[in-house]
Ligand SMILES: C[S@@+](CC[C@H](N)C(=O)[O-])C[C@H]1O[C@@H](n2cnc3c(N)ncnc32)[C@H](O)[C@@H]1O
């Protein structure tokens with residue numbers, strides 16, 4: 001990240017935390033409505049029903065190159081540009097140029113697409129222009145269901161689009177490709193099949209999005225017919241469980257608010273009963289630019305802060321209307337135009353503020369990428385490659401033969417920070433250690449495991465990780481937490497019960513015997529825990545072993 005972006009990120013974080021009316025010099029995230037028209041007529045999509053998208057409303061159908069030049073000041077601060085709104089971005093003949101402009105300016109480029117217009121040539125051009133991530137929307141695992149929802153689409157063409165993107169990724173290293181599925185009563189039973197489809201296509205991740213209700217008669221009626229509440233919680237849970245099993249079997253990551261927590265499957269009901277623990281950050285961090293040049297803060301909100309065709313961006317971003325809007329956000333619920341977001345549980349907190357995503361730091365790796373570990377090196381199971389880690393830092397792995405704790409050292413970058421004999425648990429060939437790292441700076445680091453005294457890289461293994469310290473009072477827990485079980489002479493060593501906000505978690509225990517003593521480590525899988533601030537409590541034999549405040553992500 002260059003200095004200007006970094007300074008702006010810091011200023012924006014401070015403005016958001018302090019609720020000032022003025023934010024930094026520009027947005028961290030920019031959404032650009034490159035197309036306000038579509039080649040499909042999906043049943044749930046507002047573009048087909050919203051008056052503002054009808055030809056009579058006079059909204060330009062495409063974002064023009066002339067208007068795009070007005071985005072230049074925002075490209076200096078934006079960490080990520082999303083080149084889509086309502087409509088299909090591939091309909092804009094200038095899309096590749098826009099990708100290239102955002103990417104060359106130093107911003108990441110992401111967008112959603114229905115992929116029906118993507119062939120190998122366009123996929124390659126998008127990759128070469130610098131597209132970082134593409135989400136393909138597929139709402140059914142069978143042609144019949146998919147085509148009944150995505151009216152006008154052809155299932156095979158969408159699948160061919162995904163294959164072309166995956167092939168581009170294999171050739172050029174980008175874009176990353178995932179799939180998004182809007183969960184509805186009529187397609188939900190195909191969720192396990194969606195996982196298999198993703199696995200077959202080589203897509204690593206499937207996101208299940210709740211259906212939105214919007215203040216439009218047709219869409220509200222559609223919501224009433226199609227929200228998951230219609231199926232009932234038991235049927236929803238059964239399908240989710242089957243999908244989770246497929247996810248584990250295939251390795252396709254399943255992400256969804258439904259998976260994370262046992263929420264009311266009528267997501268609007270759930271959202272209305274829940275107060276988010278954060279204040280929406282969009283007014284400080286994001287802009288949504290319509291094809292008519294209006295600057296708004298998100299796609300579900302109608303408030304316009306001015307037009308780029310009439311004013312320079314700088315006059316809009318910290319101008320009176322934006323400041324009024326931020327002031328209204330400081331207090332409670334925010335302006336009434338935010339109702340759509342509240343109803344749909346979309347009150348957003350930018351990943352760059354409560355940051356647990358690695359992308360704001362450019363990888364450390366340059367020309368010095370370490371060699372692949374040799375076959376006899378220990379294997380790291382956790383953290384995952386490029387994973388996000390917190391303090392304490394959990395490390396889990398195994399070695400080919402029985403491991404000896406004092407012989408295995410953990411290094412962060414160039415420094416040995418512990419050995420498994422000191423802090424860890426070695427159970428046969430498996431090991432786990434939870435390393436306190438109060439000295440570690442946020443950002444990208446290289447985690448190493450090496451046999452003591454081994455020549456550089458021989459028998460070493462490594463992970464590139466991103467370290468975050470969300471705040472002083474909470475530790476960050478992403479995916480896995482380790483609770484050390486203290487030494488005792490009582491055999492056999494029992495397993496502690498571990499709760500996150502009183503919900504009992506599955507636990508795996510590693511045990512190590514040293515002389516007459518035995519100690520252990522309880523591994524808590526958090527991949528399906530709901531995100532947010534929680535209390536992790538571990539109990540053993542009626543005593544509290546550990547109680548800590550964690551931010552689960
Ligand atoms: C409006 S589309 C625009 C991009 C592109 N045309 C596509 O289909 O991906 C953006 C995303 O919104 C999703 N979407 C559309 N209508 C929705 C609704 N009522 N509830 C939730 N998501 C919706 C789509 O599935 C898609 O992933």
Ligand code: SF4
Pocket residue numbers: 038039040041042045046047048086087088114137150
């Ligand atoms: S393809 Fe995307 S923009 Fe087009 S109708 Fe479907 S969801 Fe809406």
